[in-house]
Amino acid sequence: MIRMTVRQFRLPALAGAVALVLAGAYLLRLGADIRAEPDPARLPDRYAQTMLFLAGGFALVPALIGAFWGAPLVARELEQGTHRLAWNQSVPRRRWLAVKLAVLSAAAALVAGVLGALLTWAAAPVDRVAGDRFSTVLFGARGVAPAGYAVFALVLGVVAGLVLRRTLPAMAVVFLAVVVVQLAVPNLLRPHYLPPERVTVPMTAETVNRARNLGSITGSPVVGGLDVPGAWVTDISPLRTADGRQLSDAAFGTCFRDPPRTGATGTFGDTAVCLGGLDLHVDLAYQPNRRFWAFQWIELALHLGAAGLLAAFGLWHVRRRAG
């Protein structure tokens, strides 16, 4: 059954191998270029965009694996009727599916794992200086987690193909679903893998000016983009007054629209000075960078666990589904 799986997987595997070699060659070249940079301090400036771009592209790898390797695997057999040939060989259906899942999962983990390792290596000097590999976007393009994404996407694809029985709809559904998961996990789940550490930051005029944005969303005045050195900030509370209550919208509005003129410079000018005078603070939740690898393993385990559950469902379903 393993040989049969490999034989049928030959073309998709070849396409994957070509893509892997091309991407790998590019990453090796990029790693060499980065290491040739004489002044490491300039690395983040020069490569920050590239790193974001690569992480974004890399996030599509699991979706592609799920759609092009996973979804057609069973759906095409059902569509072309060849499952009636395959399921009447002396291999019970469940084993037929289990072997296919195992072989393709290994291939998916290999591709994503190798690409992830190469990208991690290439980006290492930049990450060392920038210290932001724990950030929402870059985290998924580093370390061991990508292998988990790929296996999860693959199994999701196979099971979707099995349930939907049509290749194209299964491909579309899986591609979308994987992208949604890739967006949901970093924003909704990952901040909570371990209890975050908390810190209260006084909002002096200077701190306000360090923020990336400032505004009022549905009546709660918020600042965005505050950093904690050496950590991934997962949550920023609204602006709070000294007694811990949320700053009233009216007070915020006054400072925002009509602050006393002081001639102050800085990102937010007079508004920052005005807010700075109100004795405000925000509460930050953050995950320190030393938890990076713990989070990597948790993320890997989470995706492999989800893949395992999906596979169990698929094996149950293939036994009872009608031909």
Next chain:
Amino acid sequence: MHPPLALHAERLTKRYGRRTALADCDLSVPRGHVVGLVGPNGAGKSTLLQLACGLTAPTSGSLTVLGSPPAADAAHLARVGFVAQDTPVYASLTVAEHLRMGAWLNPSWDAALARRRVAEVGLDPAQKAGRLSGGQRAQLALALAAAKRPELLILDEPAAALDPLARREFMHGLAGFVRELGAGAVLSSHLLGDVAQVCDHLVVLCAARVQVAGPVTDLLATHRRAAAAPAGAEVVWAEPGRVVVRGPAVRDDAPVTLEELVLAYLSRAAARPAVIR
């Protein structure tokens, strides 16, 4: 103890949504026979055969194949060879690769038989299966199913897609092949002519029910054509000038042909689908 039957169905029912494909079928087919399963399109033939090879599960009732539930495990799968309707094969694999696949997936694979069979029917091992004609594809599918050395071969309308010449050739080859394998076989067709030349046991399926089943010789011996319905005999079907009856022979009766017999049962089922058991 008797060896288990090739097929044994008890009150076998299969519904697809509201449509009933098989209703309360009882059927016993002994081993070692070539069984023809005939009936019009939509009679439930494919459903019965798909149930028999485990591709689908019954709604209610029971079915055993060679004494076990269909496709019970790897060992049981090895004992039953199935050629599905439209004889699916992998378009991108060559004939030779199909044989290799058979060897990989079946412990009881008879490679010499498969190679010989493929050569006999003139298939080029290097040819992609997707470029074979319908008849060639059917031959490949049959070779794959047979080289498992199964005890029972199940063929679902294997000749349906073939032109009349290829159909006769296929059926002719099939008969000799099944005899050589020493296996039992069940083959379905909507044309009695297809199966009449090879089968020694007949099952007539119509309107989701088994209308009549038995060895061909017994069926021919117990049915008669009469000019008018005689007293005491069961009338299968009567039409002006011709009556097919079941029961002991009476003077003036004529022997019935297999075709007349099948037609009589099909006509009866078509005329009174709801009443016939």
